Amino acid sequence: MRKISVFVILVLTVIFPSPAFSQVKVPVLIYHSIDAYTGHGEKELYVTPENFEKQLLYLKKQGYTPLTFEKWQEVKRVKKPIFITFDDGYKNNLTILPIFQRAASPQFHPAATIFVISDFIGRPNRLSPADLKKFVDSGFFSIQSHTATHPDLTKTKNLSYELADSKRKIEAITSQPVIALAYPYGKVNSRVVEETKKNYTFGLSTIPKFFTESGQKDENYLIPRLYVTYSTTIEDFAKLLKES
Numbered sequence: 001m002r003k004i005s006v007f008v009i010l011v012l013t014v015i016f017p018s019p020a021f022s023q024v025k026v027p028v029l030i031y032h033s034i035d036a037y038t039g040h041g042e043k044e045l046y047v048t049p050e051n052f053e054k055q056l057l058y059l060k061k062q063g064y065t066p067l068t069f070e071k072w073q074e075v076k077r078v079k080k081p082i083f084i085t086f087d088d089g090y091k092n093n094l095t096i097l098p099i100f101q102r103a104a105s106p107q108f109h110p111a112a113t114i115f116v117i118s119d120f121i122g123r124p125n126r127l128s129p130a131d132l133k134k135f136v137d138s139g140f141f142s143i144q145s146h147t148a149t150h151p152d153l154t155k156t157k158n159l160s161y162e163l164a165d166s167k168r169k170i171e172a173i174t175s176q177p178v179i180a181l182a183y184p185y186g187k188v189n190s191r192v193v194e195e196t197k198k199n200y201t202f203g204l205s206t207i208p209k210f211f212t213e214s215g216q217k218d219e220n221y222l223i224p225r226l227y228v229t230y231s232t233t234i235e236d237f238a239k240l241l242k243e244s
Contacts, residue, residue, distance in 0.1 A: 025210040026075055027241055028083040030225040035092035037230060044229040049095045055237050056103050066111040068142035069180040069202050087146055087182055089116030089127045100140045115146035115182035118166035129173045136174050144180040145170055154187045159195040167199050193221045
């Protein structure tokens with residue numbers, strides 16, 4: 001009788017897997033500058049183009065499917081989903097496009113989300129409106145919001161300007177919907193989440209772990225991300241994707 005019961009449990013587990021078995025751990029990577037470090041700014045926020053290309057080719061070889069937030073519903077449908085994100089909208093992000101073009105194949109379509117600070121668009125070291133349009137037209141990139149002026153949202157009083165106005169400005173440039181917000185410095189509280197929900201479908205933090213759908217309240221507004229930095233070797237990169 002005991003053997004029959006164990007057999008029935010095993011069969012039911014296969015047919016009706018528990019949430020623990022069906023949950024998908026989704027890595028969301030965060031980058032900033034893709035350039036050689038020449039002494040300006042914080043070194044760890046740079047990744048050289050050579051290292052970034054190695055990391056992208058690793059994802060390709062390992063069967064990952066890069067997604068943007070417009071395709072969030074694909075998370076449970078594709079093999080090994082991953083999100084590649086870039087914060088701040090630095091001019092050196094233009095380096096990414098030829099890397100994506102070289103890596104693209106019928107089996108692998110690179111994709112990334114660039115979170116830009118709307119009031120900084122067009123500054124000397126930032127992406128211009130023409131750059132953003134070029135990215136969108138390439139079919140590889142989604143342009144989303146990193147607020148209007150990059151403040152600590154938990155302290156600023158003008159949340160409407162930072163969230164709603166930045167969304168409108170970016171949409172006017174790209175003619176594409178802006179549905180995701182990356183919180184500056186990863187700082188967020190309940191007040192910020194409530195304001196974000198008025199304008200966006202997703203909010204991204206810098207909590208260092210994988211995203212796992214759990215049914216937690218507002219979990220799409222507390223999406224964690226994994227930092228890739230200047231000192232991240234390809235071995236570190238592979239390990240990062242295996243850790244939760």
